[in-house]
Amino acid sequence: MSECKYIRRISAYFDNEVPPDERRFLERHLGECHACAQELERLGALRSFLQAAKTPELPPETLRRLHRACALAPARGLVRLATRLTLAAAAVLAISFGWLWQTDVARPPGPGSDVLWQTMSATLEPEADAETSVESQVAMWVVDDLSLEARRD
Numbered sequence: 001m002s003e004c005k006y007i008r009r010i011s012a013y014f015d016n017e018v019p020p021d022e023r024r025f026l027e028r029h030l031g032e033c034h035a036c037a038q039e040l041e042r043l044g045a046l047r048s049f050l051q052a053a054k055t056p057e058l059p060p061e062t063l064r065r066l067h068r069a070c071a072l073a074p075a076r077g078l079v080r081l082a083t084r085l086t087l088a089a090a091a092v093l094a095i096s097f098g099w100l101w102q103t104d105v106a107r108p109p110g111p112g113s114d115v116l117w118q119t120m121s122a123t124l125e126p127e128a129d130a131e132t133s134v135e136s137q138v139a140m141w142v143v144d145d146l147s148l149e150a151r152r153d
């Protein structure tokens with residue numbers, strides 16, 4: 001089975017996201033190409049299926065949890081910004097230290113000083129990402145909801 005090279009554009013055509021020239025071309029092509037016509041038919045059937053599907057009703061506790069998660073979202077952006085600023089500050093510190101190291105000002109004397117430098121570099125790693133904890137919190141909520149569903153059955 002050989003696939004038509006235009007079949008990847010049928011989805012964009014279906015979503016009305018192609019420029020007028022391409023739209024006219026694809027309309028002509030759809031009359032000649034069985035594979036693309038089938039793809040268009042498949043997309044239409046999928047849309048109908050999704051529109052007919054019932055929207056699930058969320059339990060009130062799940063809605064409260066979602067609202068709390070939305071309230072946390074702006075704070076999450078702030079944490080991300082703070083993390084980036086901290087990393088930028090760490091980079092400036094490391095570059096400054098490197099420059100001082102080159103000029104022999106800050107280099108400690110004796111062997112084994114490389115170990116100290118490597119230890120200091122490793123401690124510049126950011127601590128556990130707050131974003132991860134929010135995501136794992138959401139995952140915990142989903143698990144809690146699933147377990148509530150299981151207990152009701």
Ligand SMILES: [Zn+2]
Nearest residue numbers: 004006033036
């Ligand atoms: Zn085709």
